[in-house]
Amino acid sequence: MFGPRGTGFIWGRPEAWKTLQCTIPTFHSPFVRIWAKDTPFQEQPPGPLMTPGxxxxxxxxxxxxxxxxxxxQLxxxxxxxxxxxxxxxxKEGLAKMPHVRLRTPMAEALSAGILCFEVxxxxxxxxxxxxxxxxxxATVTPYVTKYVRISPSLFNSPEEVETALRELRALT
Structure with a gap:
């Protein structure tokens, strides 16, 4: 949806919300009072509970x-x-480069919009x-093993993908 890094939202069926567990306390006052045990627990809407302070x-x-x-619309x-x-x-362009090791599977059923590779x-x-x-x-994966991560997306053009591939080919 092109939100800033670190933002997100959850859209779920009412019965699915019951399976979630809040990990970061919210600052929403009814929940703070329940958490502090000042008031007894009562059903609250899930959105505020899952929104950190x-x-x-x-x-x-x-x-x-x-x-x-x-x-x-699209x-x-x-x-x-x-x-x-x-x-x-x-992926096809990266796979043709002998100095690049593509880490994302080629199968579309196993990947979508984020590609990882090594040079x-x-x-x-x-x-x-x-x-x-x-x-x-591009970014570096935030894990112990570091890979380059790139994400051609909705607003990119095939020409922009080719530009990125051309720059990566030059890294020999």
Whole structure:
């Protein structure tokens, strides 16, 4: 939905909410009083319970309606097809490079919009920095084993994917 890094939302059936467990206490006052045992537990709507305390990004929440509207206008199928096509183009291009080891499966049933790979002789952070210098967005996976992560998405063009591939080919 193109929200800022670290933001997200959950949309679920009412019966599914009962299976979730809050891990970060909310600052929503009815829950704080229950948590502090000042008031007895009573059913509350799940949204506030699952919303951690702290600063809330209201402008991002306010934009969700337009984001959903945009996705509904395009249609779920078209969005999925576009993301898969661009990622297929990127995976196929990366797989042809002898100095690149693609870590994301080629099968579309096993991958979608995030691709991970390694470039022989390069640290993932150096590849990301090099791409960043060329105005190509990539990140390093936040795990013990570091990979370059790139995500061709809805707003990218096939030409932009080719530009990224050209830059990665040059890293020999």
């Amino acid at each position: 702290g600063f809330h990004s209201f402008e991002h929440r306010w934009a969700l309606g337009k984001a959903f509207e945009f996705h509904q 249609g779920r199928q078209r969005v999925a097809e576009r993301i898969h096509a661009l990622n297929r183009q990127m 022989e002789g390069w640290k993932a952070s150096d590849v990301v920095h090099r791409l960043e210098e060329r105005h190509i967005i």
